[in-house]
Amino acid sequence: MTGTVTSFGYGGVSLQQTLNLTSLSQKKDGLQAQASTGVMSDSYAGLGNSRAQALALQPAITQVSAWSGNITTAQNRLTTTQSVLSQISTIASDLNETLSTLAGSMSSSTIGTAAQQAKTALTSLGNLLNTQQGDSYIFSGLESSKAPVSGDPGNSDLASSISQAVNQLGTADASSVLSSTLALAGNTADNQPFSTSLSTDPTTASAQNLQIVTGKNETATAGIVATQGSASSGSSTGSPIRDLMRNLMVVAALGSVDPGTADYTQLIQGLQDTNTTAIDGLSDMSGALGVQQNSLTTQSAMLEQMKSALTTQLGTTKDADLAQVSVQINDTSNQLQASYSIIADMKGMTLASYL
Helix, strand or coil: CHHHHHHHHHHHHHHHHHHHHHHHHHHHHHHHHHHHHCECCCCHHHHHHHHHHHHHHHHHHHHHHHHHHHHHHHHHHHHHHHHHHHHHHHHHHHHHHHHHHHHCCCCHHHHHHHHHHHHHHHHHHHHHHCCEECCEECCCCCCCCCCCECCCHHHCHHHHHHHHHHCCECCECHHHHHHHHHHHHCCCCCCCCECHHHCCCHHHHHCCCCEEEEECCEEEECCCCCCCCCCCECCECCCHHHHHHHHHHHHHCHHHCCCCCHHHHHHHHHHHHHHHHHHHHHHHHHHHHHHHHHHHHHHHHHHHHHHHHHHHHHHHHHECCHHHHHHHHHHHHHHHHHHHHHHHHHCCCCHHHHC
């Protein structure tokens, strides 16, 4: 009889105590997990009423991070572009010095040296324009997977056509040679010597600048196109880089020109004028790049502030209150200890314990 009562009493109560122990143990494990990770739950399901807000905030943070990444990539591209453009400007400045030397010299050897230097500069110019940032050609605009310049400009069809025009000096006057070489350089036919997509007028080329997404319904220009510029004139193709290329090609073709004529002097003077314009145009390009860089820096700072605010807001919904968790762990431990004590006491109960 005693055994029956003990079994009945202990069995029923013990089952309930066991369930309580399981529940308390799970609660303690969950609280300890919060204490170690600092978050209320490793899943959205465990966030309770905060779940909907957390689900909305996380994609927003991901999107802002993506926009920031776009800006970082663009800034790296612009830094490279600015550096290359500086080297191109140096080529233009060196050509100005060469033209000043040619203007004061009638020496065939001086002209020959200048012509060779111009050919070398054309090769360097082509290589610089084909600079890549990763797999992207930085001067190709929207067609960034294609090289902007086809081969060595000094060996191009354009260089050959300009050489033939320069060789007419004497038969044709300086004004005619300058005009014809400018028209050849401004020709937008394919491979002159630019790629098909860049063989267009300077204004159209400007519209091919690479655009990056910097925010919701927001884009920004990131870079320049090799053949971009403004409307052409009687002394410029409209594209500073096309003008520089043409001037180098004319100097490279001077080897067969008689320096002792008035037409030669006028030709050099004409090249000096257009090359000064080209240098000014390259400077304007550099300034435009600087504006782009400053704008992206400002946008990047705004995105970082937005990301910080969203992250803080997400933390409010997910982060555990460690002080409160510590108290709850202590309370749960006390409850567990009490439950263990009750079960231990129940094991020694007899019928007399109920009477």
